[in-house]
Amino acid sequence: MSGVKGFLIDLGGVVYQGDAALPGSIDAINSLRQRSIPFRFLTNTTSRPKASILKKLAGLGIDVEPDEVFTPAAAARTHIAEQKLSPHFLVAPQLMEDFQNLETGTNPAVIVADARDGFSYENLNLAFRQLEAGAELIALANNRKFADDDDLICLDVGAFVAALEYASGKKALVLGKPSPDFFHSAARSLGLEPDQTAMIGDDAEFDASAAVKAGLRGFVVHTGKWHAGACKGLDPQPTGEFADLSRAIDALLP
C-alpha cells in the first residue's frame, strides 16, 4: 500500500498464541529486519513484565531491543514520573518488576492493569477507597477480552476498570491502546508520521479502529481473538483485513 513506511505490530494473537508462534509470523518479522523496514511491537499485555515478553520473543527466534517493544507499563512509568504521581498499584505481582526504582511524587493515583487473581474484592475495595480519598484512576489498558494460551476467550481488565469507574464516578485515563498518545509515541520512535504507519492487530476495536482514529492505518488480522463480525459497528472501520500477519506484511510492504 502506498505511503506505509513502517509497522506497529501487536503481539498476542498476531505473532504468537500462548507459547507458540502463529504460522508465518516469525518469517514475516525477519523479512522486515532483512529489508530494513522499521517496526515496533505495540502490546496491551499488562500481566507480565517487559523482560518476560522479550524472553518469550527471543525463544521464538525474534531478537528485539527493549525500546522496540511498547508496553502500557512503560508508558505508565513515564506518566507517573512526569505527573509526580504517588501510585497505588492494582496489578499482578510480576508486573511490579517494570516499576522498580520508580520516580514518584505526591499526587495520589490508582494504577490498574490485568491483575488476574489479584482482582479480589479486598484489592478492588482498597483501590476504590483510594479513589474515594481523591486519587485519580489510571488504566494501563481497558480491553474487553483476550484469547488465553489455551485459545479460550477470557475476561480482560476493562470490566474491572469499568467497575471502579462506576463506583467512584471517575473516568479512567487509559495509557495503552486505544490511547492516541500510545500509537503516536511508537510511530514517533520510528521517525514516521502517523499516516505513514500501519498498525496490525487481532483486536478490531482497540488495535485497528483505534489506530485509524489516531490517524494511522489500522489493519485487523483473522487470528487470535478475531471473530466473524468483529468489525461490525466500529467507527471508524479498520483500513483493511488480512488472514494473518505474514499476508498483511506481504500486501503492505512499501
Ligand SMILES: [Mg+2]
Ligand atoms: Mg492481540
